[in-house]
Every structure is written in C-alpha cells, then in structure tokens.
Amino acid sequence: MAFKKILVIDDNDDDLLMITECLVEADPSTEVITALDGEEGIRISIQERPEVVIIDTTLPGIDGFETCRRIRSGDAEVMIIVMTGQVNAVNAGKAREAGTDEYCVKTSDCEDLLNALRDVTSP
C-alpha cells in the first residue's frame, strides 16, 4: 500500500500526530498532509490531489460525512476513508451514503485504519 500523498482531516492535534506517525511508520515514503476542519480539507484535497483522504466524522463546521460527500462529488477517483473515534458515533452506513470507500474506527495503534488502507487498494 504505497501511497505518495495522504491527507488526514481531524480537528484533534494529538490524533493527527498519532495518525501521521502510524502512517509514516507503515511507509516512510508517504507524505502526510493534514487539515483541521472540513472546509480546509476540501480546499487542500483540490490543491494537493492526494491519493487517499482520511476524514474524522466529528469536525467543527461541516462534519466528516458532509466533507466526504463534497470531496467525492468533485473527485470520483480519490480514495476516501471515513473514521470515527467515539463508540456512540460509529455509523458506517451514513459514511457509505456519503461516498466513502472504506470505514474504520480510530484506535491508539491505528490498527483499523491501516487495515482500511490495505482494503482500499485491494481489488
């Protein structure tokens, strides 16, 4: 799962750092770029053209599902993974409706996220 560029959209600084570390550890050649809210994420995804966008569902302003929907409507090819960190906010169905390719939960070892990254590339 070699990706040149991955965009992570999450409003939590600690989580961003944790995810970035996990992604770089999994593949040191990956460039990880980050955004702290949906609007910024959409703008960066247009400018930077990442191969994968990872979106946390709880974001200030427009939420993760809406961010996913807008990125998808502008780009049918980009791979999107929607991610949730809270037990009571897990909703894969809503993420699929918004056009995500994969869905995962946010854990401290990023296990599920790395699984999702593998799945997103497998045929």
Added chain:
Amino acid sequence: MKQTKYTIFIIENNVSDRQFLKKILVEMEYDFAIKDFATGKEAMSEMNIRPPDLVLLNLYLPDQDGFFLLESFHQKGLVDLPVLLVSSFDKEDDKKKGFDRGAIDFINKPIVLEDVKARVACQLRFKRMMDDQKWANQKTNEGIKMLYKELENQNKKLLQLDHLKDDFVGSVSHELRTPLAIMRESISQIRDELFGEVPDQQKRYLDKALINMDRLRNIIDNLLDISKIEKGKLEIYKEKVDLNKLVEEIVSDFAVKAKAKGLILEGAVHGTAVYALVDPEKTIQVFNNLIGNALKFTEKGSIEITVQEEEDFIQCKVKDTGKGIAQKDLHKLFDKFQQVGRKHGPGEKGTGLGLAIAKGIIELHGGNIHVESTEGEGTAFFFSFQKYIEESGSCMSFRSALISAIKQFNQLSVIKVDIRNLKDVDAFKGRITKSLFRKSDRVIIEEQHVFILLPDTEKEMCSVVLSRIKGSHDADSLGECIVSFPIDGLTCDELINGLERTIEGENHEKNISGRR
C-alpha cells in the same frame, strides 16, 4: 468510489439469444463482468470457482433443465443468488415452478431489449443496496467492538496508574510519620520545660507548632488509613466494647466544642450497656469523623447520637440539624477527597477523607452506612455494627495484636503491667488512654495484665510513657516490664518469653531482697 465489480452469468443454449443478451448487457453503462455458458454443466463448474452476482437462465437447456439448476444453486447454499428466467415458458405452470425454486423475476422470449435492461438494472441496484447494508452493519459492529476494547485497555491503564498513586501516597505517608513523631516529641519536651525554663511567649509559639503538627499528623494518618483501606490492608482488632459507654466518652470529648458553638450535643445514655464486637480505636474514629463533620456543618440546633440494639445488629445514628446535603451530592458523599457543599474559609480544614474512612472502617466490620438528608433541615448518618455474642468470644488477644504489629512496624516496644495488686483499675485504665497520643498505640487488657503496644518507639522512651501512666500514686505497687522489637527478640514468641522472664526475674529478686 471503489465498489466490488459484479459478475453476470448468461446460461443460454440458443446461440443468437445468447449473443443478443450479451450485446444488451455490454451496452448498459454498468461496470460488470459477463460470462456466458451454453450448458448447465459448464455454468455449474464455473459457479463452484466463483459464484456470480446475477444469473440470466433459460429454463430449457439441452443437458440439464433449468429447474434442476435452480435446485442445485440452493443446495450449494447460494440462497441469495438472484436468478432471472429468460424463457418462452412453454408450459403454463413453468413460471410458478421457477419462482417456487427461487427465481426472482422473468423475461419473456422473444427477448425485448428494454425488458432486459430494466430488469437487470433493477436487480443490480437492489443487490448493491443489500451489499452496502451488509457492509455497513459489519463495519459498524466491528468498529464498536474495537472501540470498546480500546476503552477497556485505557481503563486498565488508568487503574494501574491509580494503584501506583495509592502505593505512592501510602509509602510517602508512612515515611513522614517517624520524623514528625520525633519532632513533636522534642518540641513537646522543650515546651514542658524538661530542659529548662521557657518564657510564656515562646510557650505560645511552641503550642502553635504542636497544634499544627497534630493537624499534620492527622492528615498523614488519614491518608495512610484510606490507602490501607483501599488496598484492603487496614487491620481491625475486634473486641467486646460497650458502645453506649464509648459514645458517652466521645460526647464528653466534643462537649466543649459544641458548647462554644451553642449546640446541644446529646449522646445515647440509657444506662444499659450495648455490647458490640468492634475495634474500639477504629470505632472511635468513625464516631469522631461523623460527629466532627456534624459540628462543622451545624450552626444552630442539636447533634444527636443514638445507639440502638436490634435483633441481629447494633444500629447507630448521628443526626444533626445542620445545613443538609443536596440530593445531587449524596451519591458522591463517601468518595474520597469530596468536600460536598463545603465553603472554603477560616476554621478547620478537612482532607475530604473522613467519610470515606468511616465507610471503609464500617464495611471492614461487616456493617454498612447510609445517609439521609434534607437541605436546610439536617443530615442523619445511619450505620451498623456487629453485636457481641458471648459464645463468639473472639476477643482480640495480645498475641495476635503483637504478631500483626511486628508485621506492620520496623520498631516497637511492649509494656506489660501486672494489675493484680492494683486498687483502682478503672482510674489506671483512664490514665493509660490519656497518656497515649498516637493512633497506632494499642492497649490490650487481660485479666491479670495490661499490655501497651507502642509502635515506632525505642525502649528508652517507654519509661517516660510508663511514668506518665503510673502517675504519682501507687507507683511501686505494679510489676511491669518492657521488651522491644527487634532488639529483644525477632518473633512474637521470643518477645512474649522475654516479657515472662523479666517478670519472673523481678519477682525472684524481690523475694530475695525481702528475705534479706
């Protein structure tokens, strides 16, 4: 958006129909794979490798008939596989037979392009919806499970940290006690002019130091107690105790304070003894904490303490007419470091541990405590203790107290006093209680002897304690001896032997000198 690519099987022996169906499907703007078969057998062997997502099936095949194939799909467990029948339906009940065997729709021959497009599109949309639903359910379930596991792990880590913190508090408190005790003793001796005259002004400052050292010791003892309670290491030594008498004594201790605040303090005195099987020191602590609290939070009215003998247990009550506790705070009242409704200000400061300790002690005794309170009207604490029943006779023996003290402390001394020749035993006991300042000091009274256990005390200090206890009267009429751990013995037996030897030795010497 990445989606699984669907595969459609066309099972049709008529070449031109097969080609026509294929052409229609290719022209549809869906991204799916098409595989076509002229016989049922070919289709079945491919089916075993990778089942398709949709089947277009002619009922009349040369090798196996379509009905047979439908049954085979079911037998292979492909219950959800959607099958569209493409047929001329020669017999009237062929459609019914097909649906009975699991087909979901049909296309009449001769084939009409629009029929095929509409029915295939409909089935694929339906299939996509079902798959998405299944995927979402699975992802949601797995996700929730994973996050719960994560929470559990975090919880475990927090609990470990909590234990670490408790251990730390426990050991630090323990280390603080000895130097504090030495400091207190030194200042106390200076203040009592043991080493020369002390001017009044200096005495006042030394008194201030002593009061605050006692406060500090109280805080440290509380921390140590709560840490022991939480680790299940607080030991209690149950004996026969008259709770009525105990309450009477405690009430008299608090009388001055209550009077100063203009409060009526009533203890339960019915003259009759109510015997409980409790650790007297710990029980006093419970009453002290509850009455202390009541005094703190009551501005006018009364504090009433009752001890009621029930059939199986003894019910105690400490009731005040204070400001009361809000309903929303009641549940956290017994949690440690909670100072519910307490205003910070001058006066006594608590540690927020009193009620947690009281609860811990009561529960260690096998009893329970609960609270009833109305804001603005007052608060009542109800708690129970075990009744003393004569047969149970499980009085704390000196031996078991000594064994546990050796385990607990690095150094301790034991004073044994012979009380057989004593005229006023009660007065003597009273003096003992007044002479012992530390909570860890223990007194065990047996028929002929009184044992005083003094943890963290050197042998030399014991004579000071002993002279305080004996007072000026009948100073010579008692046979007493002192042993210290670890210098006189390392085990309980060695120490007890030491005590017996010394007493016998003294008697022997007395006899000899008497004869002279």
